[in-house]
Amino acid sequence: MQSFPCPFCGPRDEREFHFAGEADKIRPDTTQTISDAEWADYLFNLKNSRGPTREIWVHTPCQEYFVMERDTATMDVIGAHSLRKDIA
Amino acid sequence: MRSYSALKVLREGLRGHTGWQPLWRSPEPQTNYDVIIIGGGGHGLATAYYLAKNHNVRRIAVIEKGWLGGGNTGRNTTIIRSNYFYPESTRLYDLSVRLYENLAREINYNVMFSQRGMLVLSHSEAEMEIAARTVNAMQLNGADAELLDARDVQKKAPILNFRDDARYPIHGAIWQGRAGTARHDAVAWGYARAADELGVDIIQNCEVTGFSIQGGRCNGVETTKGKIHADRVGVAVAGHSSVLAEMGGYTLPIHSYALQAFVTEAVKPVMDTVAFSPMTGSYFSQSDKGGLVIGGALDRIPSYAQRGNTPMQETVLSGIIEMAPALAKVKLLRHWAGNVDVSPDSSPLIGPSGTDGIYVNCGWGTGGFKAIPAGGYLFAHLLATGSHHEISRPFDLDRFSTGRMLDEAAGSGIAH
Numbered sequence: 001m002q003s004f005p006c007p008f009c010g011p012r013d014e015r016e017f018h019f020a021g022e023a024d025k026i027r028p029d030t031t032q033t034i035s036d037a038e039w040a041d042y043l044f045n046l047k048n049s050r051g052p053t054r055e056i057w058v059h060t061p062c063q064e065y066f067v068m069e070r071d072t073a074t075m076d077v078i079g080a081h082s083l084r085k086d087i088a
Numbered sequence: 089m090r091s092y093s094a095l096k097v098l099r100e101g102l103r104g105h106t107g108w109q110p111l112w113r114s115p116e117p118q119t120n121y122d123v124i125i126i127g128g129g130g131h132g133l134a135t136a137y138y139l140a141k142n143h144n145v146r147r148i149a150v151i152e153k154g155w156l157g158g159g160n161t162g163r164n165t166t167i168i169r170s171n172y173f174y175p176e177s178t179r180l181y182d183l184s185v186r187l188y189e190n191l192a193r194e195i196n197y198n199v200m201f202s203q204r205g206m207l208v209l210s211h212s213e214a215e216m217e218i219a220a221r222t223v224n225a226m227q228l229n230g231a232d233a234e235l236l237d238a239r240d241v242q243k244k245a246p247i248l249n250f251r252d253d254a255r256y257p258i259h260g261a262i263w264q265g266r267a268g269t270a271r272h273d274a275v276a277w278g279y280a281r282a283a284d285e286l287g288v289d290i291i292q293n294c295e296v297t298g299f300s301i302q303g304g305r306c307n308g309v310e311t312t313k314g315k316i317h318a319d320r321v322g323v324a325v326a327g328h329s330s331v332l333a334e335m336g337g338y339t340l341p342i343h344s345y346a347l348q349a350f351v352t353e354a355v356k357p358v359m360d361t362v363a364f365s366p367m368t369g370s371y372f373s374q375s376d377k378g379g380l381v382i383g384g385a386l387d388r389i390p391s392y393a394q395r396g397n398t399p400m401q402e403t404v405l406s407g408i409i410e411m412a413p414a415l416a417k418v419k420l421l422r423h424w425a426g427n428v429d430v431s432p433d434s435s436p437l438i439g440p441s442g443t444d445g446i447y448v449n450c451g452w453g454t455g456g457f458k459a460i461p462a463g464g465y466l467f468a469h470l471l472a473t474g475s476h477h478e479i480s481r482p483f484d485l486d487r488f489s490t491g492r493m494l495d496e497a498a499g500s501g502i503a504h
Contacts, residue, residue, distance in 0.1 A: 015399050
C-alpha cells in the first residue's frame with residue numbers, strides 16, 4: 001500500500017484518494033465561438049506523460065482537490081500542494 | 089516448406105528435435121519500406137501479416153523495442169469473446185472471434201484456441217433483467233448468447249459459490265459458447281512466422297526514438313538502428329501510444345493504467361469454462377497446465393509501471409474467493425501487470441492520427457488480446473488503402489468531435 005500526501009491531512013492511505021485529471025489543462029473561452037475539434041481536444045485529449053507529471057487529485061475524506069506531482073513510471077510521489085492561493 | 093504436420097512432429101521426435109528451424113529471420117533494417125509498423129505485439133504482427141497477405145504490400149517492417157509479444161500480448165489472461173452491446177462493437181469483436189476460429193489452420197500454427205465458453209454471472213434479479221437485455225442485444229447483433237438460470241450455471245461450473253448464504257448469490261449468467269481462451273505467445277509467434285514467410289522484416293531490439301516529419305508529413309522513423317523511410321507508419325503500441333503521440337506531434341484521448349493478472353499453482357481440473365463476476369470485477373479460467381488464470385479491473389491510479397499495486401490485488405483476489413470459496417487455499421504462483429491504453433468510451437481507436445502518414449491502432453484497454461486478428465485485419469486495410477474498412481469506420485478518432493461515441497463500459501461487463 002502506498003501513502004499519498006494530502007496537503008491538509010498529511011500522508012494517508014492511497015485508497016483515500018481519487019485521480020481527477022491532468023493539471024494545467026485550460027478550458028477554452030466559451031464566450032467565443034469554438035470548434036467541435038477544440039472542445040473535444042479539451043474534453044478528451046491527454047498528455048498522459050511517462051515520467052514526472054502534474055495531476056489533480058482529490059482526498060475523499062476532506063474533499064480537498066490538490067495538485068500532486070508524481071512519476072508515472074516509478075510511482076514515486078514528488079510533491080503535493082493546494083490549489084488555493086491563500087490558505088487560511 | 090517449413091509447414092508443420094503430425095508427420096513432422098513424429099519425425100522430429102525420433103530425431104531428437106534437431107531439425108526445427110527458427111520461426112522468423114532477424115534481418116537488419118533496410119533504409120526504405122512501403123509500410124513501417126511500430127510495435128511487435130499481436131496487433132502489429134497481425135497487421136503485417138494481413139498487409140502482406142490480403143493487400144499484397146511487399147516491403148513491410150515491424151519494429152519492436154524489446155522482443156516479440158513481450159508487452160501486453162504476453163501478459164494478458166487470454167480470454168476471447170464478443171459479448172458486446174452495440175452493433176458496431178459486435179461486428180468488430182465477432183470478426184475477431186471468426187478469424188480466431190480459423191487461425192491455427194490459416195497460419196499453420198497451433199494457437200490453442202479453445203472455445204470453452206464464458207459465463208458472465210448475475211447476482212440479483214435486477215442483474216438478471218440487464219443480462220436478458222444484453223443477451224437480446226447480442227442475438228440481434230448476430231453473436232451467440234444464451235441466458236442461463238442458476239441450475240444451468242451450476243452444471244457448467246459446479247466450483248462456483250451456490251451456497252444459500254453467499255454474499256453474491258448466483259441467479260444466472262450470460263453464456264457465450266463460442267468464447268474461450270488461446271495461447272497468447274502462440275498468437276504472436278504464429279503471426280510472426282506467417283508474416284516472415286510473406287517477406288515481412290521483423291526487427292527486434294530496435295526502439296523508435298522519433299518520427300521524421302517534413303512539411304507536416306511523416307516519411308519515416310528514427311530508431312536506435314538508424315533512420316528508416318516509409319510513406320506510411322502504423323503505430324500499434326498499446327500502453328505507450330501517448331509516448332509515440334508526443335514524438336509524432338498528435339494527441340490521443342488515452343490514459344495508461346496498469347492491469348494486473350495472476351496465475352496459481354497447478355491444480356486438478358476444476359473449471360472448464362471462463363467465469364466472470366461483474367459484481368466483484370474478477371474472472372478466472374483454468375489453463376491447460378492446470379493453473380488458474382485470474383484477472384480483474386484496472387488499477388485505480390494511472391501509471392506506466394508494469395507492476396501492480398496492492399489495493400486492486402485485494403479486490404480481485406477476494407472477488408475470486410467469493411466466487412469460488414473452494415479456491416481460498418490455492419497458492420499464487422505469479423503476479424504481474426501490463427500497461428493498457430484506456431479510451432474515454434472504452435472502445436478502440438483505429439484511424440489516421442492527425443499527423444499525415446501516421447496511423448494509430450490503440451485504445452483497446454483491457455481487451456486487446458481478443459481483438460488481435462480483427463485489429464490487424466482492419467489496420468492492414470487502413471494502411472494499405474488509406475481509408476477505413478466499414479467495420480473500423482465507427483472507431484475513428486473523429487468520434488470524439490462528432491459525438492458518435494461507442495460507450496461500451498457497461499456492455500462489455502467490465503470497465504476498460
